[in-house]
Amino acid sequence: xxxxxxxxxxxxxxxxxxxxxxxxxxxxxxxxxxxxxxxxxxxxxxxxxxxxxxxxxxxxxxxxxxxxxxxxxxxxxxxxxxxxxxxxxxxxxxxxxxxxxxxxxxxxxxxxxxxxxxxxxxxxxxxxxxxxxxxxxxxxxxxxxxxxxxxxxxxxxxxxxxxxxxxxxxxxxxxxxxxxxxxxxxxxxxxxxxxxxxxxxxxxxxxxxxxxxxxxxxxxxxxxxxxxxxxxxxxxxxxxxxxxxxxxxxxxxxxxxxxxxxxxxxxx
Numbered sequence: 375x376x377x378x379x380x381x382x383x384x385x386x387x388x389x390x391x392x393x394x395x396x397x398x399x400x401x402x403x404x405x406x407x408x409x410x411x412x413x414x415x416x417x418x419x420x421x422x423x424x425x426x427x428x429x430x431x432x433x434x435x436x437x438x439x440x441x442x443x444x445x446x447x448x449x450x451x452x453x454x455x456x457x458x459x460x461x462x463x464x465x466x467x468x469x470x471x472x473x474x475x476x477x478x479x480x481x482x483x484x485x486x487x488x489x490x491x492x493x494x495x496x497x498x499x500x501x502x503x504x505x506x507x508x509x510x511x512x513x514x515x516x517x518x519x520x521x522x523x524x525x526x527x528x529x530x531x532x533x534x535x536x537x538x539x540x541x542x543x544x545x546x547x548x549x550x551x552x553x554x555x556x557x558x559x560x561x562x563x564x565x566x567x568x569x570x571x572x573x574x575x576x577x578x579x580x581x582x583x584x585x586x587x588x589x590x591x592x593x594x595x596x597x598x599x600x601x602x603x604x605x606x607x608x609x610x611x612x613x614x615x616x617x618x619x620x621x622x623x624x625x626x627x628x629x630x631x632x633x634x635x636x637x638x639x640x641x642x
Contacts, residue, residue: 433488435528436550440485442587443554460484463494463546463591470536472599478503478591480546481529489525491549493586494532495570497542503532506549536596543593545571547586552577555585 435441444460461482470476480492491506507525547570555575565574570588577585 433490434485435483435488435490437553438550438587439554441483441490441528441550442548443484445484459587459589461546461548461587461589463589465591465594468592468594470594470596472536472539472596474536474596476534476536476594477531478534478544478546479529479531480548482548483528486528489527490530491525492530492532493547493549493570494534494591495545495547496538497544497571499570502534502544505530505532539596539598541593541595543571544591545573545588546591547576547588549578549586550584552583552585 439446442459442461459482461480463478463480466477466479478494480494483490489507492504493501493506494503496502505526552575567574567576567588570576570586573588573590575585576588
């Protein structure tokens with residue numbers, strides 16, 4: 375390698391080094407902004423998300439602005455259609471049998487970075503499944519809502535065993551900070567609800583500044599399990615056993631008839 379080739383290699387390495395350094399600076403700035411966003415909203419004390427300092431697991435998806443809208447406009451700026459709430463919840467089938475596994479997938483938000491709490495409710499408003507990561511009530515500043523962190527990211531699939539027959543009308547919810555609920559002009563968050571069986575925004579009275587964005591899951595049906603076969607049970611004979619018995623009887627009758635037709639010879 376001559377002198378000029380060496381100089382070219384050095385120049386290229388220098389450019390690459392500056393590029394890597396620039397990316398590192400941008401990443402550090404983004405992380406700092408990421409964490410300061412939560413700190414500026416009161417999430418710099420024990421009981422927020424992970425219940426410890428410093429905030430080790432902040433999450434953009436845990437903010438209503440990021441986790442429940444389709445883009446950053448949120449309807450505050452045109453186009454007005456940007457205000458749609460894109461939280462969705464659906465099952466993997468429309469018909470199940472008692473004992474089957476029902477898979478519910480919840481998705482939404484435009485910022486997929488970070489974890490979020492997701493809850494599934496049945497017709498009666500009972501929690502049948504949820505994804506919330508690790509929760510610790512001992513370090514939480516709120517008794518009814520323990521500090522949680524390190525959950526799953528969207529989309530999240532939860533599984534429930536089908537055990538109630540009939541048409542099911544379930545709901546699912548995204549749980550997080552209510553940062554932009556008041557500032558948004560439409561979508562389901564424009565409807566305030568007080569029960570988990572109705573779509574809309576449900577405020578968590580036990581945890582200020584938090585709540586659930588609830589959506590309906592398309593209805594599905596759960597049927598009874600088919601009755602067990604009675605063949606061979608309770609002392610009854612199966613069709614195969616009856617057939618075998620009938621063939622045996624016919625064989626015996628034929629043999630008996632053939633025996634009667636054989637003439638008996640006497641010696642002179």
